[in-house]
Amino acid sequence: MPEQYKLILKHIDQPGYTPDIECYLRHGGYEALRQALATPPRDLPDGKQLSPQEVVREDVKASGLRGRGGAGFSAGLKWSFVDRRSGKPIYLICNADESEPGTFKDRQIIHKDPHQLIEGMVISCWANDVKLAYIYIRGEMPQGARLLNQALAEARAKGFLGKNILGSGRDVEIYVHRGAGAYICGEETGLIESLEGKRAYPRIKPPYFPAILGLYMCPTIVNNVETLCHVKHIVTMGAGEYAKLGTPNNTGTRIVSLSGDVKRPGYYEIQVGRVTLGELIYHENFGQGLKAGRSLKAIIPGGSSSKVLKAGEVFKLNRKAADGQMTKVDVPLLDLPYDFDSLQGAGTMSGSSAIIVMDDSRSMVDCLANLSEFYAHESCGQCTPCREGALWLAKGLHRLSHGEGRKADADYLQHIAQNIQGRTICAFGEAASWPVLSFVKKFREEFEARGAADEAARSKGAGPARDLKIAASPNQH
């Protein structure tokens, strides 16, 4: 039976579980940190020896942990890219900007179990020789920032943070930095600029890879809240045990934010790949199905930026057969295992693991118009294709969803989006264009019908008065 597997959420929402350090300690808190600090050096077959820090870094790599922020990049590999020879300080940043529409998992941790994050961060800092780390928290979460600061003070008072943590001779300090309310501050280099006190303009890569030229041009690790929490559990369980959770190459657990037209939206922690999309939507342990009388129309599987999936789609996925051979198998939409690789195989991504379900009451034109308005409003405007294209898309969709459409708008929108993706400074370009490309591709009839209907109405002289200025105002942040 598909079930939740609560590793990160183990205590969260348990009656009586509070975010203070005493409660955390009663539940075994900071034992992983003690354990990490006591890691013995490890002898390798080739006679070399790994330092305790290297052992933990190796374990994170061996655990298969992939980033929970969006791109699903191996955390251990990311840590291994850090330039450790530059002589400059290494920084760690926890990305707590959680702004991808549909995503509401990091805030559960921050608000309900902040010490779990802090413990994961202190271990990660120690393992990477980081003395100073930041939590960059979304501006709209003032209570979260307050709780984190309180938790940091508690940890400092108990010697888990600050000078000479737990007598290890190592110093680790963590500061909370609040954003001011912009989605682009979640993009890691935009975040870094913002942290430096500048406008959150993402940096060009090359040359500004955070692992080499990050915060203050020093090597920097940026990880998501959930990713850093997992580090604690890898230490506790050991890399091997941890890797048994989930499925190969998609190890561990993941918190899924389920929203939209399901009976029981919410956040659910699952073993990666052990639960299917269909189960997440329909099973009684998860979404409990659609509202009465409704049928499934589409799923946005990994946050608003991911490409939409259409009800009834069947995907050809690579599967390892019993004899070890790779074969292609047909997998219907609802049977897609919810993991990184399966969703990539289905032409989309698990992104921030936010599933948005749309039933047949939804107009794809209106939904897309809504999404595009978000992206037009959030584009930082640094690079031409995204700056101009995002608003262009939003204006076109606003028109189409307000009775001023054209049949040709489907092509029009696709052209605009194609000229954004892959040509921008940061992945926001993809985020803004993928919804358009996938909605229009998979629901083309709906877009064309809407435009054709407007054309017909106009030729009869009906149609609304022309007042199509997009709602987004220039003076919103």
Added chain:
Amino acid sequence: MSNPATTTPAPAPAVPPPVEKIRIKVDGREIDVPKMMPNWQGKLEPTTMLQACHMAGQEVPHYCYHPKLPVAGNCRMCLVEFGTPMIGPDRKPVLNEDGSPKIARSVLPYEPQTPRGAIACATPISPGMELYPNSPATKQMREAVLESLLINHPLDCPICDQAGECKLQEYSVQHGQSASRFVEEKVHKPKAVDLGPRIVLDDERCVLCTRCIRFTKDIAGDDALGIINRGSYNTISAFPGRAFDNNYTLNTVDLCPVGALTSKDFRFKMRVWFLKETKSLCTSCGTGCNITIGSREGVIHRYEPRENNAVNGPWMCDAGRLNYKWVGRKDRLTEVQSRGQRTTWATAIKEISERLASATPGSTAIIASARQTTEELYLLKRLATRLGAVTDSVPRAGNADRLLVCDDRNPNSQGARLTGITFTELGIQLAWIADGIRNGSIRHLVVFGEDVTQQGIGADLLGKLETLIASDILPNATTARAAFVLPGCAAAEKRGTFINVKGRVQRFEKAAEAPGDARPEWEVLHELVEKVTGSTGFTTIEGLFNQMAKDVPALAGLEWGKLGDTGVTVAI
């Protein structure tokens, strides 16, 4: 911060180290390019695709990139399709049947049928790389960027000052597609924004390349400009409540690739294609920034910096740039005068030469401005030698800044020193000359380009002189008391050289005719020297310079023709 005026070029090592090269292909043509090239600060960095294409003779269109500014990579105009040698699972290059390396064209990782471009301005090349600056995919990417830049652009070229110098206009013709698909409302932004005392901004024309911001912050060191609002509403703005007012603001007008930033001084004055361009020098301080004078029918309309990496890079200060209006002043000295009466050059020169030739040796003093050209100072020095005259010049001190402006506000103090008009410090003989006049040992005074009444030689002393000869451009208290008044020329009205504080010998050309009787001082001096000394000299500036180079040890070996447009540095 780049500081072209204060960094002396490193002496060339005896044997230059071999330049490591990388072999790449540009549009199918093999070319070896250096592995490292200078970045905006002159530091060696891996060669970029844009630099490599340039070496292969392919200009990659760009807006935000500027060789002397930090790279921003924001306009995306320079996206270029490329390929890299394929590496097999055995980590060895995969070969074609003919043994050549197989090239993997860049594609979108999530959509392998779609080509992917890289921004040429910031992407380093690697061995075996192939660049396709003219492939259909590259062209499509370029067209799309242009289309995006134009959708919200007002397209008001007929009334735009930048027309003729606009990169948006130019690239649209070369790379654009004629019809835009855009059918929405344009974004409207502020127009004719008064950014500061010298700059007006039209935000609707701005392509947000941030050149102006980067220059102001990273070169001028003034964090005055930034962007407000977000996304397509992004708007260039000065810091709220603060005027954009440093001494380098007008460089942003030069840098702006479109007509968004305009100079209040030049706005709407003249279509640029009517302007004659003359290579010249700024005379407002000892840095000697290279400039281009834009003039039409003898009227100067603007100064612009002319790139010289040994002196000013591509920049100049606002004070220097705007210091040209006096040239056209109505009260210019336009008549040769002898004792208050208009006379001819021939008569005046004859009278003066007779006066000076018959003066008791040692009874003449010459005060020559360090704003005169080196040739003029040289001729004055020859005159002084013949007359046994004491000479000096007038110091002009100001505050230096961190970029270009120099504390010496004379353009040619080094010329005054090297020709022997002064020794070390300018002006140390002035008191001595004043005493000489007071005690009667100095009876004749020749002044070129200074008002000596401001230098301790007041009207009372001038009244004691037997002869006062004054050459100048504008009237002053000295010319008012002179027996002989010789109208001179602004640098823009003659040819010659200045030597900057670092010893850079630089020549300048004539942009405009001088008014009335005014003649280049070197011509007048040349005749005077000829008459007084009896020796004949050269009648061209080239000949005069070459002769001077033979006579003045510091200039040994120089020739006018070899100075080039950017000059030669001599030891000082």
